[in-house]
Amino acid sequence: MRRLRRAIAASAIAALPLAAVMAVLPLHALAVQAPRQETTSAGSDARSREIAAAVVTCETGAAFPLDRKAIAPAIQFPELLSAGFDPAPIEALIRACTTARDAHPDDDRLRLMALRAEAAKPGTSPDRLVGALRALSLKGFAEADYLLYALHRLPVRDDEPEGHGIAREEAVDALLRAAKAGHQQALLDRLDEQRRGPLIRRDPAGAIATARALETLPPQGPKGGVSEAEARDLGTSLLATLILTTPGLDATTYAEGYRRLTAIRTVDPDALEWPLAAALRYGRGTGQDPAAARRLLEGAVADGRFQGAGMLGEMLVTGEGGPADGKRAIALLSQPKAGRSPGAAALLATLLTDNRFVGPDPNRAAATLAGSGDIDDAIRAVSLLSDYATPLPRPVVYLRRLEDAADAGEPGAARALAELRLSAHPAFRDETAGRAILIRLAASGDGDAAWRVAETQYGDLDGRSGRPFRRDGGPSDDAIRAMIDRGIATKDARAYLLYARLARRGTVYPQDDKAATSALISAANLGNVEAMVLLGDAYDQGLGIGKDPRERLRAWREAAKQGSLAARQKIASAFTFDGFDKLITLREGVSERVALHNNDLSGQFPGFSSAAAFAGLFSGGRAADAGTVALAGAVLDGFRLAPAGLEEGPLVETTRAMPEEIRLAMEAALVQQGFLKRAADGTFGPDGRDALRSWVEAKGPLADAAAPSAASPAGADALDPTTLARARDRIYAAVKSVRSREDRRTAVRGLNSLARYGDASARWALLVNYDDADFVRNNVTPAELTRYGLDILVARPAGMEKPDFEFVFALGTLLSAGEMGSFGTATLDAIRDDPRLQDPLALGGVLQALVFAPGACDAILEAARKSGVAGLGAEGCDEATKAALIGFAHVAGPAGVAASERRAGAAELAAIAGGP
Numbered sequence: 083m084r085r086l087r088r089a090i091a092a093s094a095i096a097a098l099p100l101a102a103v104m105a106v107l108p109l110h111a112l113a114v115q116a117p118r119q120e121t122t123s124a125g126s127d128a129r130s131r132e133i134a135a136a137v138v139t140c141e142t143g144a145a146f147p148l149d150r151k152a153i154a155p156a157i158q159f160p161e162l163l164s165a166g167f168d169p170a171p172i173e174a175l176i177r178a179c180t181t182a183r184d185a186h187p188d189d190d191r192l193r194l195m196a197l198r199a200e201a202a203k204p205g206t207s208p209d210r211l212v213g214a215l216r217a218l219s220l221k222g223f224a225e226a227d228y229l230l231y232a233l234h235r236l237p238v239r240d241d242e243p244e245g246h247g248i249a250r251e252e253a254v255d256a257l258l259r260a261a262k263a264g265h266q267q268a269l270l271d272r273l274d275e276q277r278r279g280p281l282i283r284r285d286p287a288g289a290i291a292t293a294r295a296l297e298t299l300p301p302q303g304p305k306g307g308v309s310e311a312e313a314r315d316l317g318t319s320l321l322a323t324l325i326l327t328t329p330g331l332d333a334t335t336y337a338e339g340y341r342r343l344t345a346i347r348t349v350d351p352d353a354l355e356w357p358l359a360a361a362l363r364y365g366r367g368t369g370q371d372p373a374a375a376r377r378l379l380e381g382a383v384a385d386g387r388f389q390g391a392g393m394l395g396e397m398l399v400t401g402e403g404g405p406a407d408g409k410r411a412i413a414l415l416s417q418p419k420a421g422r423s424p425g426a427a428a429l430l431a432t433l434l435t436d437n438r439f440v441g442p443d444p445n446r447a448a449a450t451l452a453g454s455g456d457i458d459d460a461i462r463a464v465s466l467l468s469d470y471a472t473p474l475p476r477p478v479v480y481l482r483r484l485e486d487a488a489d490a491g492e493p494g495a496a497r498a499l500a501e502l503r504l505s506a507h508p509a510f511r512d513e514t515a516g517r518a519i520l521i522r523l524a525a526s527g528d529g530d531a532a533w534r535v536a537e538t539q540y541g542d543l544d545g546r547s548g549r550p551f552r553r554d555g556g557p558s559d560d561a562i563r564a565m566i567d568r569g570i571a572t573k574d575a576r577a578y579l580l581y582a583r584l585a586r587r588g589t590v591y592p593q594d595d596k597a598a599t600s601a602l603i604s605a606a607n608l609g610n611v612e613a614m615v616l617l618g619d620a621y622d623q624g625l626g627i628g629k630d631p632r633e634r635l636r637a638w639r640e641a642a643k644q645g646s647l648a649a650r651q652k653i654a655s656a657f658t659f660d661g662f663d664k665l666i667t668l669r670e671g672v673s674e675r676v677a678l679h680n681n682d683l684s685g686q687f688p689g690f691s692s693a694a695a696f697a698g699l700f701s702g703g704r705a706a707d708a709g710t711v712a713l714a715g716a717v718l719d720g721f722r723l724a725p726a727g728l729e730e731g732p733l734v735e736t737t738r739a740m741p742e743e744i745r746l747a748m749e750a751a752l753v754q755q756g757f758l759k760r761a762a763d764g765t766f767g768p769d770g771r772d773a774l775r776s777w778v779e780a781k782g783p784l785a786d787a788a789a790p791s792a793a794s795p796a797g798a799d800a801l802d803p804t805t806l807a808r809a810r811d812r813i814y815a816a817v818k819s820v821r822s823r824e825d826r827r828t829a830v831r832g833l834n835s836l837a838r839y840g841d842a843s844a845r846w847a848l849l850v851n852y853d854d855a856d857f858v859r860n861n862v863t864p865a866e867l868t869r870y871g872l873d874i875l876v877a878r879p880a881g882m883e884k885p886d887f888e889f890v891f892a893l894g895t896l897l898s899a900g901e902m903g904s905f906g907t908a909t910l911d912a913i914r915d916d917p918r919l920q921d922p923l924a925l926g927g928v929l930q931a932l933v934f935a936p937g938a939c940d941a942i943l944e945a946a947r948k949s950g951v952a953g954l955g956a957e958g959c960d961e962a963t964k965a966a967l968i969g970f971a972h973v974a975g976p977a978g979v980a981a982s983e984r985r986a987g988a989a990e991l992a993a994i995a996g997g998p
Contacts, residue, residue, distance in 0.1 A: 136182040141192075144162065144196075155302075155306050158307065179199045224264075227256040227257070232271075250486060261295075269292060269295055286328045290328070299317065326367065343361070355378055356423075362378065372402050376397050376404050377403075396411075411433065412433050415427075428454070435447045443725060445681060451466070457483075467502060484499050500517075500531070517556065520534050578604040598626055599625055606637060615641045632665060635653065638653050650674055654671060657670065665878065672720065674723065680720065681726055709961035718774070722783055752770070801988050808995040813835070813836060836991065837862075837987070852895060853894065867892055873916070877918075889935070897935075902940075906942050906958075910949060910951075911977040913925065914970075920968050
């Protein structure tokens with residue numbers, strides 16, 4: 083049975099060289115039958131004996147299935163394929179069949195045997211056999227039909243026609259005819275196509291029916307077939323397997339499958355463990371027992387049998403039937419023997435992208451899906467291939483499988499093929515072919531495809547120079563406008579997006595940046611990710627709307643959250659120029675940039691793929707706020723985000739391109755955490771690279787994290803919105819109606835109550851007036867002013883111009899009043915209370931601003947010393963002190979001052995709202 087399955091696999095895959103397929107029937111082992119009576123003209127007796135011997139050799143060595151005149155057991159085509167790389171046996175058979183055929187030119191049987199022998203020889207060009215096989219197919223030879231299918235599946239060289247001149251439809255029809263006639267190998271291949279495709283649309287019910295037909299396989303000739311008994315046994319085991327591994331069947335059918343499976347005694351164990359595990363796992367035909375299923379699969383894998391590896395991987399991930407172990411699941415599914423296990427590739431790709439157990443590795447996931455042979459995996463691979471342009475070892479094999487699946491009508495295959503053709507992947511990009519597929523789909527009523535046709539009607543639509551050009555085919559401009567009008571009427575995000583892109587470029591519609599951006603806002607609000615990216619661009623460039631770095635980042639962040647690679651690139655690129663607004667986090671600007679570099683195998687992302695691009699990242703700009711230690715930590719985290727960069731070649735180039743101080747700080751971190759067993763010297767040699775790999779493995783993937791924010795009022799102390807609004811209205815009314823010193827004092831105290839509660843506008847009003855208004859200074863303490871200023875420096879709310887300068891001016895007033903000690907203590911408390919100030923990039927930006935405030939850094943250093951902070955630097959604003967302050971905040975925990983102030987502010991506001 084194992085031998086037959088190997089032959090089946092050889093035929094079904096049909097992508098291996100003929101010489102690599104295992105033969106199961108040595109030619110020299112065939113029994114020689116009595117020759118037929120031969121008639122000769124005036125030839126010599128020697129020639130007659132030679133021809134007679136050739137006929138016997140051909141009739142016994144190339145006997146084909148369903149031959150009513152056969153004198154030897156039928157040999158299926160995969161069994162005829164030559165073993166190893168020794169062509170001698172098949173060449174001898176070809177000579178014999180050629181002699182027999184030439185001596186009997188009217189004998190179709192000998193002609194078919196000769197064709198079979200030639201097709202089985204490694205290196206034969208199959209397309210030259212096609213004409214003769216078609217002729218024999220018309221005469222009703224099932225083997226000729228089968229060979230048309232088998233030759234279509236063979237690899238094609240550059241000088242050979244696609245499919246060896248056999249169209250997919252012809253190959254499929256020929257296979258179905260042969261299977262209907264009871265041809266053994268045709269039934270096996272039809273079963274494989276019904277299970278996996280790609281030439282025939284997958285059909286689980288049809289596969290079960292074919293397995294029943296294989297179980298009752300008719301004799302393959304008067305003498306039977308060499309392997310037909312094994313084929314019937316295989317039909318029995320496959321029938322049970324298909325029933326128990328197909329979801330959604332009724333209980334009676336599952337009971338039949340389990341009964342059949344447990345009655346089988348003639349099949350190898352690895353053919354039974356997977357379906358039996360499925361029965362136990364899901365309770366199909368027997369009691370549900372996931373633990374027993376898992377033990378069965380574990381035992382099979384331990385013995386080197388991997389057919390159930392995909393199922394075992396699922397159970398390891400979810401902890402079903404035993405403890406969860408995601409990393410072991412990845413290791414199991416990564417083994418070459420597990421690659422053909424049902425579901426293995428899909429699960430491995432999921433684990434390589436979902437950031438649960440290892441950092442995302444999109445290129446490996448794409449290659450895994452593209453190489454699995456499963457149609458659903460091939461379809462799923464398209465989005466990754468489109469994003470990353472992952473190089474594939476045999477792209478033509480993947481493309482042909484997807485094309486075949488699309489031709490067979492597999493759901494989603496045609497659309498996926500179109501998107502692959504429209505992508506930037508150099509091995510697959512063909513806009514004309516992609517649009518042709520979309521146009522056909524649209525004509526068949528696929529509304530989504532119709533939108534894509536309209537979206538791709540004009541080339542260079544998103545360019546900045548030149549005019550967009552109209553592509554051939556597709557809808558007219560009037561039809562596009564009507565389509566957009568209908569979509570806008572039904573709030574379809576695609577309509578707003580397409581209108582925006584056309585209006586932006588003055589194509590189909592008059593050029594109108596304001597209208598285009600307004601449409602992008604509508605599409606983004608409806609959840610369109612592409613619109614979010616383009617809206618961010620509009621805010622960035624001031625297209626039809628005022629420039630707004632905060633709104634730009636908000637749009638890009640939402641798109642990145644939804645999986646947009648383009649948005650991640652834009653955020654990382656903007657980091658260098660974020661020195662004034664200080665909105666982008668260290669993870670977004672550095673770790674993500676390292677990840678983009680690590681994952682860019684094809685040079686898709688300008689500025690990220692080149693190792694030299696790192697020089698610009700670390701030299702000046704926003705990165706300077708973070709300091710060397712924090713930057714090195716962010717780079718290390720980048721490898722957790724993209725472990726593909728840990729491969730030896732890329733890692734050597736990347737580390738070489740980094741500044742020496744970054745390499746030194748990275749090594750120092752690895753030494754401190756026990757992964758590098760020598761003093762850090764910045765060389766990042768083999769031991770340093772190994773230490774980095776071990777560190778990433780130990781740390782695991784970098785968890786998704788929201789941007790840190792200040793604590794907000796909550797719980798019993800939080801004001802309800804109505805009360806807060808009433809208090810605010812009364813306070814601002816008091817501000818506007820000041821007539822006396824007492825009125826002014828009341829107004830400032832009301833603003834301070836809002837500020838204590840967390841109101842940014844009130845905090846800003848107090849800050850900008852502190853240095854030149856004694857009535858503010860008399861009612862706002864230095865500690866309160868410090869907290870308000872630090873909050874504004876970190877949050878940088880919109881509309882608050884030059885907050886750094888305003889805070890420095892206010893601190894000058896504190897210095898003159900001798901209050902810098904209060905400032906230092908309040909700053910230390912704020913760092914402990916506000917998680918945002920525990921981010922090295924945010925705190926670094928604050929300290930950079932405080933350098934210009936005389937006495938500020940010294941005050942921070944003095945307060946830290948009094949609090950016993952360890953590891954302080956020589957100055958209060960240097961990198962060592964910054965790291966020490968953050969470390970102290972983590973260890974000491976919140977000071978509680980901010981929470982106390984919020985409670986006090988809430989009580990004061992409640993009193994204001996409730997008063998007369």
